[in-house]
Amino acid sequence: MGPNCQGRALALTPPHLLLHPQLPAALLQRSPPPRHQQPPLLRLLLRRHRLGEAGPPLLHPRHPNGFSVLVTGVAGFVGSHCSLALKKRGDGVLGVDNFNSYYDPSLKRARQKVLSKHQVFIVEGDLNDAELLNKLFDMVPLSHILHLAAQAGVRYAMKNPLSYISSNVAGFVNLLEVAKAAQPQPAIVWASSSSVYGFPFSESDRTDQPASLYAATKKAGEEIAHTYNHIYGLSLTGLRFFTVYGSWGRPDMAYFFFTKDILQGKRINVYVTQDEKEVARDFTYIDDIVKGCLGALDTAEKSTGSGEKKRAPAQLRVYNLGNTAPVTVGKLVGILESLLTVKVKKHVIKMPRNDDVPFTHANAYRDFAHKPTTDLAAGLRKFVKWYVSYYGKGI
Numbered sequence: 001m002g003p004n005c006q007g008r009a010l011a012l013t014p015p016h017l018l019l020h021p022q023l024p025a026a027l028l029q030r031s032p033p034p035r036h037q038q039p040p041l042l043r044l045l046l047r048r049h050r051l052g053e054a055g056p057p058l059l060h061p062r063h064p065n066g067f068s069v070l071v072t073g074v075a076g077f078v079g080s081h082c083s084l085a086l087k088k089r090g091d092g093v094l095g096v097d098n099f100n101s102y103y104d105p106s107l108k109r110a111r112q113k114v115l116s117k118h119q120v121f122i123v124e125g126d127l128n129d130a131e132l133l134n135k136l137f138d139m140v141p142l143s144h145i146l147h148l149a150a151q152a153g154v155r156y157a158m159k160n161p162l163s164y165i166s167s168n169v170a171g172f173v174n175l176l177e178v179a180k181a182a183q184p185q186p187a188i189v190w191a192s193s194s195s196v197y198g199f200p201f202s203e204s205d206r207t208d209q210p211a212s213l214y215a216a217t218k219k220a221g222e223e224i225a226h227t228y229n230h231i232y233g234l235s236l237t238g239l240r241f242f243t244v245y246g247s248w249g250r251p252d253m254a255y256f257f258f259t260k261d262i263l264q265g266k267r268i269n270v271y272v273t274q275d276e277k278e279v280a281r282d283f284t285y286i287d288d289i290v291k292g293c294l295g296a297l298d299t300a301e302k303s304t305g306s307g308e309k310k311r312a313p314a315q316l317r318v319y320n321l322g323n324t325a326p327v328t329v330g331k332l333v334g335i336l337e338s339l340l341t342v343k344v345k346k347h348v349i350k351m352p353r354n355d356d357v358p359f360t361h362a363n364a365y366r367d368f369a370h371k372p373t374t375d376l377a378a379g380l381r382k383f384v385k386w387y388v389s390y391y392g393k394g395i
Helices: 023-028 040-050 077-088 105-117 130-139 161-181 213-232 254-263 286-299 329-340 376-391
Strands: 068-072 092-097 121-124 144-147 187-193 236-241 267-272 316-321 345-350
Touching (some): 077 105, 077 144, 077 286, 105 121, 144 286, 161 213, 187 286, 213 316, 254 329, 267 329
Parallel strands (some): 068 092, 068 144, 144 187, 236 316, 267 345
16 A cells, blocks of 8 residues: 555566566456456456446445545555545445555555455455456446555665566556546546655656656656546546655555664664765655545546547646655654654664655645645654554564
8 A cells, every 4th residue: 555655565566477578568468367266355246247236335425426436555555544534434435456565465454454344345456457457447337546556665676676667657557548448437546756856846846857766657657647638538636745654654664664673672774865964854644645635536527538539628637745844864763762762773874876865845735625734743653652552562
């Protein structure tokens, strides 16, 4: 799920396909699993479809003006929070996730249990499985897509670069291919990333110098979105998340593994820039990101295509979703030290030159009827409370 949010981490490639010489084509042509290997919910949906029945009532909104939303990366960090918020306000939610092992899948399964208790339907599947997506679109009338599935993380790209192409490029294209042919076409809100900037951080700034492969695939996603909007009339809104944190977060994020290491009495690495300046991030609490995602869905206009042809100009938007108040990593560590009542052992090291950007800062919100309301100290207090409750102190 999760941000980078930083959206939620979702690599769509099985390990045995990573060495395939024709990776994208192989992924796009991959057949769905045999019937006996299909998850129970998928078998139920397929059975209803064969019998000419509608999808389960819980996939439909509770009120006439509600949405029916496909959430990709539903078991990820951001995906699970957004799904619960949509369900709480009465929208219908159908989730898709492949539960990959980029980080501990047991955390995703735990989120799945929470979602199931709130009657969020989840299909375990892969975005590169076009047949699966087509069947889901055929069976459930979807008004919106909240596309949060992605391979996240900057440093992991050096170990497994093809997973980023598979998920963030091929998976996104496959989803758009299915959406463009749907009748009617859904409006789409999807997770880009603040990483696309390189160094400036306003929507009007240049984004053609990404500092990582992850950033490059997210920038590619923005260009692909423009293409499908221009040719097929899909309504598309890209959200550039800024360092999302909070309860049920991603273990690969600094605030998360700092907390783990501090409780275990381990020394933590704190990065500084090459000229020894502090690294800072525009840390954004998950609740504020959820408000932004739902605000984007609420203000998304209808797609204008029909029969895979554009019939009129369609909405195309890109927004920053951040707290608009950068905080140094040193201050983050200080807050954790106070909340955990443990003296932190720090190892200050220089950030590699080919690594992530040293500073992020979102500009103010526009067009959405809300502003971020959670400062870092308050958000970390909620996170630490959840972490200790979920893992236990000293785990």
